[in-house]
Amino acid sequence: MTILLSVTGFDPTRWREALLKASPNEQIVLRPASAADEAIRYAVVWKQPPGVLANLPNLQAIFSLGAGVDHILADRTLPDVPIVRIVADDLTKRMSEYVVWRVLDHLRRGMTYRAQQTARIWNERLQPAAADVSVGILGLGELGRDAAEKLRVMGFPVSGWSRTPKALDGIRCLHGEDGLTEILASSDILVVLLPLTAETAGMIDDGFLTRLKRETPLGTPILVQAGRGGLQKDSAILRALNDGRLMEASLDVFEREPLPADSPLWRHPRVFVTPHAAASSDPAALAPIIVRQIAAHRRGEVLTNLVDPGTGY
Amino acid sequence: MTILLSVTGFDPTRWREALLKASPNEQIVLRPASAADEAIRYAVVWKQPPGVLANLPNLQAIFSLGAGVDHILADRTLPDVPIVRIVADDLTKRMSEYVVWRVLDHLRRGMTYRAQQTARIWNERLQPAAADVSVGILGLGELGRDAAEKLRVMGFPVSGWSRTPKALDGIRCLHGEDGLTEILASSDILVVLLPLTAETAGMIDDGFLTRLKRETPLGTPILVQAGRGGLQKDSAILRALNDGRLMEASLDVFEREPLPADSPLWRHPRVFVTPHAAASSDPAALAPIIVRQIAAHRRGEVLTNLVDPGTGY
Numbered sequence: 001m002t003i004l005l006s007v008t009g010f011d012p013t014r015w016r017e018a019l020l021k022a023s024p025n026e027q028i029v030l031r032p033a034s035a036a037d038e039a040i041r042y043a044v045v046w047k048q049p050p051g052v053l054a055n056l057p058n059l060q061a062i063f064s065l066g067a068g069v070d071h072i073l074a075d076r077t078l079p080d081v082p083i084v085r086i087v088a089d090d091l092t093k094r095m096s097e098y099v100v101w102r103v104l105d106h107l108r109r110g111m112t113y114r115a116q117q118t119a120r121i122w123n124e125r126l127q128p129a130a131a132d133v134s135v136g137i138l139g140l141g142e143l144g145r146d147a148a149e150k151l152r153v154m155g156f157p158v159s160g161w162s163r164t165p166k167a168l169d170g171i172r173c174l175h176g177e178d179g180l181t182e183i184l185a186s187s188d189i190l191v192v193l194l195p196l197t198a199e200t201a202g203m204i205d206d207g208f209l210t211r212l213k214r215e216t217p218l219g220t221p222i223l224v225q226a227g228r229g230g231l232q233k234d235s236a237i238l239r240a241l242n243d244g245r246l247m248e249a250s251l252d253v254f255e256r257e258p259l260p261a262d263s264p265l266w267r268h269p270r271v272f273v274t275p276h277a278a279a280s281s282d283p284a285a286l287a288p289i290i291v292r293q294i295a296a297h298r299r300g301e302v303l304t305n306l307v308d309p310g311t312g313y
Numbered sequence: 314m315t316i317l318l319s320v321t322g323f324d325p326t327r328w329r330e331a332l333l334k335a336s337p338n339e340q341i342v343l344r345p346a347s348a349a350d351e352a353i354r355y356a357v358v359w360k361q362p363p364g365v366l367a368n369l370p371n372l373q374a375i376f377s378l379g380a381g382v383d384h385i386l387a388d389r390t391l392p393d394v395p396i397v398r399i400v401a402d403d404l405t406k407r408m409s410e411y412v413v414w415r416v417l418d419h420l421r422r423g424m425t426y427r428a429q430q431t432a433r434i435w436n437e438r439l440q441p442a443a444a445d446v447s448v449g450i451l452g453l454g455e456l457g458r459d460a461a462e463k464l465r466v467m468g469f470p471v472s473g474w475s476r477t478p479k480a481l482d483g484i485r486c487l488h489g490e491d492g493l494t495e496i497l498a499s500s501d502i503l504v505v506l507l508p509l510t511a512e513t514a515g516m517i518d519d520g521f522l523t524r525l526k527r528e529t530p531l532g533t534p535i536l537v538q539a540g541r542g543g544l545q546k547d548s549a550i551l552r553a554l555n556d557g558r559l560m561e562a563s564l565d566v567f568e569r570e571p572l573p574a575d576s577p578l579w580r581h582p583r584v585f586v587t588p589h590a591a592a593s594s595d596p597a598a599l600a601p602i603i604v605r606q607i608a609a610h611r612r613g614e615v616l617t618n619l620v621d622p623g624t625g626y
Contacts, residue, residue: 090442093468097443100467101421104414113587114427120579122571122588129403129595130410153466154413155406258435266433274426275435282442 002027002039003294004056007046007065015065018287019044023294042294047071053079061303063290066281067091067143068228069307070196083307086281088289092146095193095279098226099137099147100154102250102272103189106222107133111248111270128217130155136187138180139194139227140166140173141313143279147191159183163199163311181211188216189224196228197312204232209240219247226278229253234265241270252278315340315352316607317369320359320378328378331600332357336607355607360384366392374616376603379594380404380456381541382620383509396620399594401602405459408506408592411539412450412460413467415563415585416502419535420446424561424583441530443468449500451493452507452540453479453486454626456592460504472496476512476624494524501529502537509541510625517545522553532560539591542566547578554583565591 003026005012005019012030019028029040040056046065053059054077061082064072069085072078105111109125116123135151137144140162148158148171159172161183166173174183184190190212194200204225212221223246225232234255240246248270254263257276265271297303307313316339318325318332325343332341342353353369359378366372367390374395377385382398385391418424422438429436448464450457453475461471461484472485474496479486487496497503503525507513517538525534536559538545547568553559561583567576570589578584610616620626 093443097417097421097467100413101417101423104410105418105423108410108414110414110418113590114585116588117579117586120574124588124590124593126593129598130406150466153463154410261433266430272427273430275429275437277426277437280437280439285442 001041001298002029002037004037004040004043004052005030005045006043006048006052008049009047014283015044015287018283019291021284022288022291042297044290045072048075050075051077053077061294061297063293064307065286067095067141067279068195069313070228070230073307073309073312082303083309084293084303085305085307085313086286086289087142087305088286090282090285091279092142094282095143095226096147096150098252098274098278099191099193099224100150102224102226103135103151103156103191104154105272106189106218106224106248106250111272115269131157132217133157133188134159134186135189135191136161136183137191137193138183139192140168141193141195144193147193159187184208184211185213187221188213188218189222191224192227192231194227194231195313196230199312200227201230202233204236206233206236206239209236209245212240212245216247220244222247223249223251225249226252229255229257229276234263238264238268241268246270248272250274252276314354314611315342315350317350317353317356317365318343318358319356319361319365321362322360327596328357328600331596332604334597335601335604355610357603358385361388363388364390366390374607374610376606377620378599380408380454380592381508382626383541383543386620386622386625395616396622397606397616398618398620398626399599399602400455400618401599403595403598404592405455407595408456408539409460409463411565411587411591412504412506412537413463415537415539416448416464416469416504417467418585419502419531419537419561419563424585428582444470445530446470446501447472447499448502448504449474449496450504450506451496452505453481454506454508457506460506472500497521497524498526500534501526501531502535504537505540505544507540507544508626509543512625513540514543515546517549519546519549519552522549522558525553525558529560533557535560536562536564538562539565542568542570542589547576551577551581554581559583561585563587565589 005028016028038058041058041060043053044063059081063084112125135156135158137148137160140160148160151158152170161174161179165175250272252274253276318341329341329343351371354371354373357376372394376397425438448469448471450461450473453473461473464471465483474487474492478488563585565587566589
């Protein structure tokens with residue numbers, strides 16, 4: 001049995017080694033194959049070149065190398081086989097680290113203190129207690145739920161929003177269009193962890209940013225975006241920062257990645273840029289999870305963490 | 314009955330207002346009084362001018378405006394009355410915010426990513442999982458215990474050290490001289506939350522920094538210091554940063570405060586400086602706690618959170 005590993009945008013060597021280590025008896029082929037290959041039963045992909053999965057007559061499932069699957073669904077020639085999203089403790093924890101780190105950096109006025117340090121200014125800045133700063137999380141999947149719980153432990157009042165109703169201990173859960181209006185209008189810090197789907201594409205636009213609170217204990221609202229770049233209009237975020245609707249932003253994702261060198265976001269004094277690294281997949285931690293799912297499927301067990309192609313996540 | 318409020322180093326107006334609001338029927342006097350004043354029963358102080366408490370014949374207790382009391386004990390003319398340290402949820406939570414914020418910033422390579430942003434470099438840096446980075450906390454009082462618990466929730470393996478034995482769920486607790494050697498030799502990130510006493514004064518010196526680990530998953534060890542400036546030798550920390558014993562440091566306290574403008578710590582690329590603001594006392598949250606203790610003492614109840622002048626904390 002053969003597993004196809006097909007990625008673009010980064011060097012797949014570490015993934016290949018990790019898959020081989022987790023599955024020493026399988027063949028891992030690494031290529032944008034175009035010819036039919038009857039041996040390939042499973043594909044492990046990140047932004048596979050369009051068409052690469054179309055000519056595999058015995059393909060049984062496609063695994064994403066990350067939490068998102070929009071990069072898989074973008075391929076118009078996708079065969080009709082189950083798509084599996086990775087759900088891994090390692091990935092979830094890394095995303096929560098990023099979210100708690102960024103929320104605390106904004107609460108604790110990290111940007112201001114770094115500017116003061118550069119100017120050698122010793123000046124304590126008052127700040128609200130976490131209990132007085134509301135955090136709203138858009139997206140209550142595995143990642144959103146874990147981040148919400150950890151922010152709650154740090155003392156923040158946390159609300160979460162999802163398309164369909166959910167219930168979480170100690171978290172105010174909102175849903176649907178009315179819930180979205182409410183969470184945008186009530187969050188001091190807004191964290192975006194949504195998947196990229198037909199419904200969410202481009203949603204962080206001028207209209208969205210105008211629905212945010214006018215005043216918060218920290219000034220105006222703060223945006224932490226670690227979902228997908230396709231959710232946002234970079235130019236709308238810039239306008240909101242410059243006209244005061246947004247006070248600060250931590251952005252891990254962008255409309256175009258890598259972020260073009262001429263983007264004003266790089267040099268904006270109130271923006272913190274990371275290179276789509278909020279929850280980077282560690283092959284050593286994630287490959288065994290994929291290999292275990294493949295082994296279970298071959299024993300006749302059902303696949304878990306399946307993607308619904310209808311909703312796109 | 315009169316309460317004396319005596320502080321140096323900052324404007325006491327907000328404290329005076331908060332004490333009056335919490336205790337509208339008492340008189341709050343604000344001064345470095347030298348003449349005897351028989352009406353004063355309680356003193357609320359931060360770095361009181363030496364001698365200011367010596368001529369108060371009816372003084373019954375001294376309250377510190379912060380978690381530390383070294384600033385009170387430094388006065389050689391201190392009368393023999395109970396000294397009460399403030400223990401407040403608000404203060405504890407703010408310190409834990411600082412500790413979790415700084416530990417995550419180091420884990421997530423905040424300094425590197427900020428430098429990359431300035432240079433418009435899009436480059437993901439690999440990083441270990443929190444589970445592979447050990448955090449050691451020196452000091453397991455109210456502050457150390459809460460920080461330890463929150464770091465544990467974030468996924469770090471946490472050890473704590475105190476002078477005398479303690480036991481905490483899920484935290485490796487060490488004590489005494491052997492315990493100190495062990496925690497210094499085994500921590501990837503070292504957080505200092507000790508009180509300043511005769512025993513701890515100047516302890517973060519060259520010898521101390523040489524007892525740290527040689528290699529960690531992040532390079533070499535990282536120091537987070539939010540105890541008291543008197544615990545450290547600024548020059549020893551600088552030497553350890555420059556010869557590689559320390560990789561990075563977050564320093565909230567310094568030998569001299571404000572940190573002198575000519576200190577090389579201000580401009581060190583691997584040091585993050587805050588102006589003794591890790592757990593700043595919010596008068597609105599803390600004054601009612603002091604006033605409640607005073608009222609309870611007047612009803613004949615015992616004072617809690619008393620300082621042992623023998624150990625100095």
